[in-house]
Every structure is written in C-alpha cells, then in structure tokens.
Amino acid sequence: MSRIIDDIFGNKCEQVVQRVRSSANPVSPSDAQDGLFAACTLSCDVCAGAMLQAGAATEARDSEHYTPLVRAAQRGGVKVVKLLLEWDCQVNNPGGQQSNTALHMAAAEGYLDCCQVLIAAGATVNAQNAQEDTALILASLHGHLPIVRYLLQHAASIRKRGYHERTALHCAAEGGHLSLCRYLLSCNASLEEEDTFGNTPLINAAERGVTELLALLLGHGCDVNRMSHSAATALHYAAQHGAVNCCKVLLEAGAEIDAQDIRRFTPLMMSALNGHLEVVRLLLEFKGNVSMAAYNRRTALHLAAERGKRECCELLLDAGACIDAQDGLGCTPLHVALMKGQVQVMQFLIASGADMNRRPDNGNSLMHIAAIGGSEQCCSLLWKRGCDINDRNSDGNTPLYCAVKNKQVKTAKFLMEAGCDINVQGIHGMTALNEAALINHTLLLQTLLLQGADPSIPDDAGTLPLWFVVDHASQENVLLVLAAGRSFQSRSTLNPTATPTNPVELAAQKRQYQLLDWMLAVYGEEAANCLRQYLPALEQTHSESELKTLGKMVRSPQSLLRCCRLGIRRVVRGDSVSTPNVLKSLTLPQMLKSYVGLHDLVSEFKLSQSLPSGS
Template identity: 25%
Template sequence: MSMSLFEACEKGDSNQVKLLINEYFNVNQLDGQGRSALHYCCDNTITDCAYLLLKDDSIKDTILNLQDNEGCSALHLACMNGNEIMVKFLCEQGANVKLLDNESRSVIHWITVCGHLHLFDILIQYKAPLHTPDIHGVFPIHYASQLCDVSVNKDLKIDSEKGLAILQKFMDYRVDIDCIDEQQRTPFMWAASAGNIEELRLLYKYGANQLHVDKDSLSALHCAANHGHLSCIHMLVEHYKCPTEGQDINGCTALFYTIMHNHSNACQLLLDLKANPNHKDNRGRTPSHYAICNGNLECLKCLIKSNANIWLKNKRGDCPIHELINTLSLNKIRNQKIEYSQIFAVIRYIFQIYPNKINIQNDEHRTPLHLAASLGDIDTCQVLIECGAKINSFVRNLAVSNR
C-alpha cells in the first residue's frame, strides 16, 4: 500500500482518503509501528477520514480496536492527544474502552498522566474502568496523586487546579484510596514523594491512611524526607501525627533520608520537630555516621547544633570518624568517586570543635590516624596530622610500608 493513505489520514484530507478507498487500497495494511490508517486520524479534530475508514463493517471489525506494537489502539492515541472529538467518535463507533496497552495501562491511565480532565466524563459514560493496575501495580489514582505542576512535555504542563480536579474525580467515584503498587505504596505516599501538599490534604480528607508503610517499611514521611519537601514534612508531622521515629527495614528514620540526600533544610526541620539526632539504625549507625561518611557538612552542623553525640559507636565499635576512614578505603577499592574536598572539610570541622577527640580510639584501639595509616591513606593522614593527631612509631612504620 502506498503511504499516501497514512499521509492523507494524518493531514485530514478526506477527499484523498475517499479516492484511495475507491481505488481499492488495502485499508487494513499496517506501518512499521503496527499502526493502521485509523491511528493516523487521532490528531484530527474532524472525523471525516476516520468515518470513511470505518464505513465498511468488515474493515471496522479489523482496525477499530487494533493495537500497535506498543499495545495502543486508536482510542489510546486519541486519549493521549486529548482529542475530545475523536474520543467521542471512536466511543460512538464501539471502540473497546477496556483495552490495555503492553504495560497494562488503560485509557484512564493515559488521560490521567496527560492531564486530560475533559475526557473523564466521556470515557466513564462508556464504562471505561477507573481502577485497574498497570504492570507495576500502579493504579490511575497513583498518577493523579502527583500531578500538580507536572510538565507532561515541552508543550503541556498540568497546573495545580487541574491536577486536583483529576484526583477529585477518583474521590467522587470512590475508588480504593489506599490501593498499593508493587512496592506497596499508596497514592498518599506518591503525593508525599512528589511534594504535593494539596493532594495530601485531599487524600487525607477522604480517609487515606497516613501511617501506611511499604514493603521496606518506608512511610509517607520517609518519602517526603527523601526528596526534601519541607511543607509536606511539616504537615505530616504537625497535623497528621506521622511519627518522626518511624523506622524503615534498615532501622532508619526520616532524618537519615534527609542526610543521605543532602537536604540540610529538611534535616533541620525534622530536628526542630524533635527527631532524635542519636537514633541508631540496625547496624548501630547514627545520623552523624551518615553525615560524616557522606561528607555532608551542612547536615552535620545541624546535628551538632541539635546536640547530636557524634562519638557514639556503631555495632563494629567505630565512631563516625572511624567509619568515614574505612568508607574512603572501600570507595577507593570500588573505584567510586570520592569528594575529598568535602570529606576533608568535614574532618577539619570536627576537630576544630572537638580538638581533644583527635586521638579517639575505636573498639580495636585504633585512632583515626592509626586507621588511615594502616589503610595507606596518606592524604587523610596529612589532614589528621594538621588537626593535631599524635604520631608514634607505629604510625610512622605503617606510613613508610604503604608508600
């Protein structure tokens, strides 16, 4: 078949389409993406070309619900494009509103993700299912919970008002507000991850469980902390009574996540909200271990200001400074990037405040300098010596042998 039929449909040239059909072109033929001529009509705001293609019942039976290589029917494409005229037309022609694409996404998934609020009532009128999971267990309401001010593409941004209105649709039709995806995360947790405070309010108003945890025991507060969403953190703790000491599967509270991802403002906020600066995870590590080992000076300052004890030991018997030196060695072995300027700034800051701790020993009776020398870390040794670390014959011999 000449590509001219595809081109004519794409351009909305009904005269050319009619001519080609009358010349017995094979209307059922597909392009390289597995699409029929009907797929090419889905950008058009005039239905003439689509009407001509579907006029023959035998052809209609073949192409109306035909799915391309990605599992998308013409109705899927019309929904993605927000084409109300074509969506109405295809539904009137009997298009299957329950078809799923190759990732099990429904037309409701697509109009939600693309922010096409105006298509909901049409599809619901034709009994499109509102609440089916995709291959990741994600329901349309999950996507709706994080729509505010989302850019779909360079030409389309979903504003807060429309995002909330889409979420409200799911509330109005009473879908399961605490449905879970494959990670066992609810729409409330998705909203927290996205920092969408208005969606959180709406979900909570309709009874969402703000204390739900996923398969790794992460809570909505962990999700908000992970991304440094200050307003969400404040609301979850102050108004929705989410506990600051809730632990994930590794024993980490939300405070740990602000430090891991260098959100110093969120770290300070949680500390102001009475998060425990000395909480220990399952390996006995405190927030100070995380801040120091990550070279996270700003979060470390927040912790110290909030009376964190940065000399608590983990289960191996290492203070944060000892764990830092071990971590540097491991990162070298693994060829991981090391931000030495940040690390050394942290070391200097610690011993500027606590000069008397420069020779503190771990449970193996090693000082930071002993440890750095034994690992052949000459640069760290030099910084520690600058900070006043005591050199003895043991350290000298180690330094020489590691040159």
C-alpha cells in the same frame, strides 16, 4: 548539489521543465532521482512531473529509505501524490526506518486530502508499520479527528493494536484528545483493553491529567479501580503527576484511596514523594491512611522527608503520621532527610519532636548519617545542638570514617576542623586514613595528612596506608603518604594467597620500580636492607633481568644525603613534614628544607606527568 536541484529548491519550475525538454544538456539519472525527492519534499507537482519525464524511478529510495510517494504524503503534497499514483507508484510500499506507508504518514501528519486520495487508490487501511501501528492509531495519537472519522468510515479496525499493544483509544487518551475519545467511544471502542503494561485508557488519561477526559471515560462505565501490571490504579498516576482535579474526580467515582501498587505504594505516598501539596491535602481530606508502609516499610512521611518536601511533611504530621516510624533498615524520616541533606526538613522534624537519639539498625547516630549524606550544613547544625562528632556506630566507626568511606570530602573536612579524633580505629582496625588509602582518594588523603592523621597505624591485618596506595600503584598518593614521614615496617596479611609483605616488598613484588626508588630515597638504608633480604623470595616470580634491576637499586649503600634526610625527618616525626609550617620552622638552608620536604621526588613526579605517553 547540481544546478537542476538548485533550481528546484529555488522554485524555478519553468527552468526545470526547459532543462528536461532540452536535448543539448540532458538530465543525468542521479540528478533526476534527487530532483524527484526534492520536488516531493517541496510538494511541487510541476518539478516532480519533469523529473519523472527525465527518467526518475518511482520506487527509488532516498538516504532515509523513503519512497517518493511516502515522502510526498509526509509533506502533504496531494498534487504530487496524485501525480505519482498516475505514474503507477505502489501505494502500499513502506518507507523510512519505521516502515510507514504513505497512508501512515499522511494520517500521522493530519493530511486528510492525501488520505482520501491514497485510499481511493487502494491503500490498505489497516496496514501496520514496523511498530505495528495502523494509520488510525497514528491519527488518534496526534489528535486528527477528521482523519479518524474518515478511516473508520473506510473499514479501519477500531480494535487493532499497535505499539505496546495500544489501541486507538489508548493513544487518544494518552494524547489528551477529548473530542476524539468521545467519537471513538461512540464507535464502540473498548474501555477496558489493556496495553503491554496493563494500562487502560482511563489510566492513560489519568497520567495525562485531563479531568474532562476522565469524566467521559468514567461516564461510560469504565472500572475506576482497574490495575495495571504494576498494580497501579488511575488514582496512583493522577496523584504521582499532581493532577488534583483528576484525583477528585476519581475519588468521587469510588477510587480506592489506599490502593497499593506492586511496591505497596499508595496514592498518598506517590503525591508526598513528588511534593504535590494540594493532592496530599485532598487525599487526607478523603481520609487517606498516613500510617501505611511500602515494601521497604517507608511511610509517606519518609518519602516526603527524603525528597525535602517540608510542607507535605507538615500536612502528614498534622494528619497523625508517626514522626519516628522506622523503615526496613530502622531509619526514621529524620534519618532519611539527613541522608539526602534536606536541611529544612531536618530542622522541621527536630523542632516537631523527632527522637534525635533513635538509631537505625547499623547504629549510626545523626552525625554519622549527616556525614555520609555529605551535607556540611546538616553536620554543623547537629554539632551546634551538641551531637558527638566522635560517636561510634555498631562497627565502632566514627562519623569521620563514614564520611571518608563514602567519599564525602566536605563533611570529612568539617569534622576534622571541628576537632574530631582523627586516628580512631574502627572496624578491622581501620582508621580514616587507612580507608582513604584503600579507596585511593587523593583529596581525602591529602586533607587527612595535613590535619595530622598518623600513617603509621596499621589495620588488624597489619596493612599501612602506604601499603594500600602502593597496591593501587598511585604515584601521587604514594608521595603524599611518604611526605608524612612514618615507618614502613609493618607486613600486611591482607592477601591470603601471598606471604605477608610491607610496602617496600609489595612494590618489588608488583614491579613498581618508580615507587620502590622513591621509598629507597625516603627510607634510605633501612628500605635498602629490606629489599636485599627480600630478593631471594622473588626468584620464582621474577626474571633474571628483573632481579638484576632490583639488585642495582641496592648494590651500593644509600647516599649520605639520603641518610641525613631520614635522620632529620625522624627528629620531626611527630608532625607531617609535608606541612609548610613544619618545614619553615626547621633551622636549615632552603635547599635542604626542600630536600627534606621531598621536593625532588615531587618534581620528578610532575615531570613524568608532563611527558608524552611512552616517553
């Protein structure tokens, strides 16, 4: 920053003037221009005049594309504005990203004196910026009543539309400016104009929640039941935002209490959804219908339950809401509360007599739903009430499977610790472990295996958990499944475009040499023989060098040490040999125990993870 700019920001006006007058060290054109914008920002007419004398251009642009006049009007520097106009600044030149004129900026910021000077200089009163807003609209939005009066006195159009087709009255109502709205109405502003969304000023006022403003607009005869393009009325918006006094004013003015918007939501549903207890109470006092259903057949009780609004649920039940009403999927309020883990609402509804045996269309029990919702507390409470942790839904799936499928680690752990049957096969013969492998979820895989899940159970297509994780090329998950010590000999028909493959063949097919090497290390000669027999099938898809690489891996018999490891692991195959207690119980030297537990492969994996990319 140059010295003269420092002087301007330091309010050293005399030094700035002297510097301009001095011929010994003339001000550069760039410094003069920067100095003019600095003076406009600070509303310093002395420094601005000096910069103009130093050659600053009146129509230049700063980094935000403002002209000096627009910047001065934004800051309310009326003296600078007058000065610039005397230097023949173009009064209607827009600036900034929104292409506001100086009049726009002065009106938006509330500088009446600047507006007066600009209009006197020929500013176009109804000019529109990039968003089509006029100075009157901006002044109305920000509540500057004196400027609105002045603009209307100087031919500003009260019906002109701006951003999203809003009029000045829309903006004043949106801002909650009561006195300004009263003045605009006295100037014959239209009550029923609609913006882009079909909102009238009454709807904007209801959304703002200003009771006096609603009363004012209703007193001038606006339509209390006028709908937006989403079919929502002012009462919908007031109820949604919890404006109980506004709701009362609207209801007393004849608002339709059970009006339904485009989603068939009523005001009662909107207030229940957002937990506005006093609004719910008011609407019920005015006989709002608690049994009406939205587009998905959910009632106000469904919505309150889903959001955990227990007190609203209590009011709705007292008013006659059906506790077991079913939505489009057959879910009751209890079901949706469980799905969202709303413990207090769940307990309240059960205590109030909700049917614990009713199921949605997919046949999920309460335990299924709680498991999917991910609330360990809900699962625990249901278990204590006697709910079956091994129940099956319409697809034959257990709560554990559903928890895994929805990646709910906490509820999956709870169900396993509660003693659920971990190896049940459900839809398509999938176990919880198969599903965890399919979705490639490391933590769930690890937890299931440590709890005794059997990795040797294929699904109906013959697909093992190992096949899934190899298909994902997930090294960590492959190690987890390998550590469980089960056979790989099951061929999957999951891919209809390829011949059935077991995990070893799949790894060779996908060129996953690291995974293939690990499976050879774990399964020994059994895997090596499988790979040798599979090599001819790869001749059409693999290059000669790739086939040589695969051939080298099985050229010699597997080592005696690997065969010993396989033998030991087969002896203890009833348990996961990755479990520390199992390894500890083996009567073997510690080094061999580590080898049996695949610590060599784990170390190799950790080393590969720590190496820089491309190593």
